[in-house]
Amino acid sequence: MRGANVTPFYAGDIGARGAARQRAGLPFVPMHYGQPSAGAPQAAIAAAHRALDSDPLGYTELDELRERIAAYYASAHGITIEPGRILLTAGASAALVAAYAAMFRPGDRVAMLRPGYPAYRNTLTALRLEPVEIHCGPEQAFHPTPAQIAALSPAPAGFLIASPANPTGAMLDAGQLGALLEACRARSIRVISDEIYHGISFGKRAVSALEIDPRAVVINSFSKLYRMPGWRLGWMVVPADWAAQIHAYLINMFLTPSTVAQHAALAAMDEHEDLERWVQVYARNRTRLLHGLAALGVTGIVPPDGAFYLYADIGHLTRDSMQFCLRAVDEIGVGLAPGIDFDPLEGRRFVRFSFAVTPDEIERALALLAGWLPGYRDQDPARSA
Ligand SMILES: Cc1ncc(COP(=O)(O)O)c(C=O)c1O
CATH class of the missing domain: 3.90.1150.10 (Aspartate Aminotransferase, domain 1)
Structure with a gap:
């Protein structure tokens, strides 16, 4: 090979x-x-049964689900997201691949934290992008600093951040995340924010990068809070002027995500x-x-x-x-x-x-x-x- x-x-x-x-x-x-x-929540399983009985389960992108996700951003984060900016994906994994492929060109350097989710690094390598690891250990409570972004030489093309993070559970408050995004903006570094663990936190509110930078690319999923990892469904939020191109990547690489999962996820989102x-x-x-x-x-x-x-x-x-x-x-x-x-x-x-x-x-x-x-x-x- x-x-x-x-x-x-x-x-x-x-x-x-x-x-x-x-x-x-x-x-x-x-x-x-x-x-x-x-x-998954019982209501999601019941919705899946109904879909199996009534829907031919063709290639589908449910508008109702994209609208429901937009409503989630309004209620949880106080921001208005046009549903056309929301793309449905086969989990955060497919979102990550499409984001990397569409946003960067081979050889580009993309920064991420070490320790971090292994697929961040391995997917970059598979796509012929160059991972740049920022060491972020327990001595700094696993919190990256703007100085670490500023010190990267040369500036990478992208920076991938996750809060809460895997494997540490570390979270950034609005001030910390804002300072990091500002350090990226100052050096024209494109930001991908993996928000897959939003909704699972212990006393702190998870801040979306979209609250700070409307042009951040956000990825999320039904695998964690919604307990649906095997259903293979997630989403991304992208800038309006990138939506058609990133959607083209998704359709060519993955077609649409699971239809039955989309019906189930719509129900799961109301199971507070x-x-x-x-x-x-x-x-x-x-x-x-x-x-x-x-x-x-x-x-x-x-x-x-x-x-x-x-x-x-x-x-x-x-x-x-x-x-x-x-x-x-x-x-x-x-x-x-x-x-x-x-x-x-x-x-x-x-x-x-x-x-x-x-x-x-x-x-x-x-x-x-x-x-x-x-x-x-x-x-x-x-x-x-
Ligand atoms: C930080 C992080 N991002 C992305 C993923 C991929 O999740 P999925 O493709 O199931 O949505 C995982 C899975 O464990 C993860 O921990």
């Missing part, structure tokens, strides 16, 4: 071993992937109580996991403001997060994501816990870790490196 080489999601190896355990009748607590363990109930479950899981891990000696975790992840420094136990995660799944059936997925350098001493599981699963994971962590001995000869 002559395409660029991209790394897999290492958490996928953990998932495969967990699935094998389940097939063998062994327990497995799935905290490795960033997906809610609860399925149901959605909030699960956010409250995540909030309790977050507190329990932070305390439970601290009691096991995993301290110093920067408490996440949003999303459903803890990004934990386990440098006192290992310098090989992949080996740690492989052994956690094989020896006690706890699925964790190795930090190297998010940060190929410092990630060797971090793991990510997803707490989008049930409170029972959190308790089981903590009990299993309590019997295992104290005796953990790294088999890596480079341990003391």
